Amino acid sequence: MRIGTAISYAGGFADSVADIVELEKAGLDIVFVPEAYSFDAVSQLGYVAAKTERVQIASGIFQIYTRTPTLTAMTAAGLDFVSDGRFTLGIGASGPQVIEGFHGVKYDAPLGRTREIIDICRQVWRREKVVHSGTHYSIPLPPEQGTGLGKPLKLINHPVRERIPILLASIGPKNVALTAELAEGWEPIFFHPEKAAEVWGASLAEGKAKRDPSLGELDTFVGTALAIGDDVDGLLDHLRGMLALYIGGMGARGKNFYNSLAQRYGYEAEAKLIQDLYLDGKKDEAAAAVPTELIRAISLIGPEGYVKERLAAFREAGATTLVVNPLLPGREARVAQVSKLRELIG
Numbered sequence: 001m002r003i004g005t006a007i008s009y010a011g012g013f014a015d016s017v018a019d020i021v022e023l024e025k026a027g028l029d030i031v032f033v034p035e036a037y038s039f040d041a042v043s044q045l046g047y048v049a050a051k052t053e054r055v056q057i058a059s060g061i062f063q064i065y066t067r068t069p070t071l072t073a074m075t076a077a078g079l080d081f082v083s084d085g086r087f088t089l090g091i092g093a094s095g096p097q098v099i100e101g102f103h104g105v106k107y108d109a110p111l112g113r114t115r116e117i118i119d120i121c122r123q124v125w126r127r128e129k130v131v132h133s134g135t136h137y138s139i140p141l142p143p144e145q146g147t148g149l150g151k152p153l154k155l156i157n158h159p160v161r162e163r164i165p166i167l168l169a170s171i172g173p174k175n176v177a178l179t180a181e182l183a184e185g186w187e188p189i190f191f192h193p194e195k196a197a198e199v200w201g202a203s204l205a206e207g208k209a210k211r212d213p214s215l216g217e218l219d220t221f222v223g224t225a226l227a228i229g230d231d232v233d234g235l236l237d238h239l240r241g242m243l244a245l246y247i248g249g250m251g252a253r254g255k256n257f258y259n260s261l262a263q264r265y266g267y268e269a270e271a272k273l274i275q276d277l278y279l280d281g282k283k284d285e286a287a288a289a290v291p292t293e294l295i296r297a298i299s300l301i302g303p304e305g306y307v308k309e310r311l312a313a314f315r316e317a318g319a320t321t322l323v324v325n326p327l328l329p330g331r332e333a334r335v336a337q338v339s340k341l342r343e344l345i346g
Helices: 013-026 041-051 069-082 096-101 110-125 173-182 193-208 233-249 257-264 268-279 283-288 292-297 304-316 331-345
Strands: 002-006 030-033 056-059 087-092 166-169 185-187 219-228 300-302 321-326
Touching (some): 002 331, 013 041, 013 331, 030 041, 041 069, 069 110, 110 173, 193 292, 219 233, 219 304, 233 257, 233 283, 268 283, 300 304, 321 331
Parallel strands (some): 002 321, 087 166, 185 219
């Protein structure tokens, strides 16, 4: 089981990278740089690549609507080049509030677009002349849609790898099936080990039945808060606001993927209450309504023995990489927490 972490998109980038340099020495395997509606992730990933030696770097995530498929492939190849083959391309659909509200691009057909983007990226990395005629993308552009001067081209440079790992952030049944079929990695959010098979098992099985064996086993990246100690239960409350934001505020009523996930976990009434409170502006009350049982299930917060039990549950549920958020303040404490986790994983 590998250990990863993510850099915050809210600020403090230089300090975060200094953390990564120390965490790399402590056994960190991969670091994610997010791209929500803050600074772009590409420039930051290049900086991280230059400051580190061994740790893998990953986009977490590039939104599929904000770059052309070919540019996504070029960017991934460039980041793989500057990191000497350490890049993982994380992509996902994000949501209509960000895509239409910030980028001014129509949010449509995430599944179909993702499938076509993956095909185009892999053509680019193999240095084939890119030819794609799909529902959503046509390369070269047909003459009747442009000047008629477009012709198939291949990437000028030779990529470090002809197949850069692709990781998909997905939680919906069809999206998860697509991930299991086409991607090297899967990044679900709010992963509940005891509920994972019930919620995602059928979708994973459907996708894996169509999976090309050359892709290898699916790497499952699970994000989780981390605090190992005898007196850390108070840190559970640090997650309430974030969960309330996602379950209650990331989308409208009837169109919130995270609210739907909480319901699929069995928290139907709680999810509705959190959303009602959050959308009514009662954010503190929404946070208080997040079930402690859910917070415990998706995190690694508690004494060593308890965390070791939770590690076994995550492993049994299929997690292969833990993307941790160390909650104890201070660089020294964060490094110590990752070192302890490495020890407990064995």
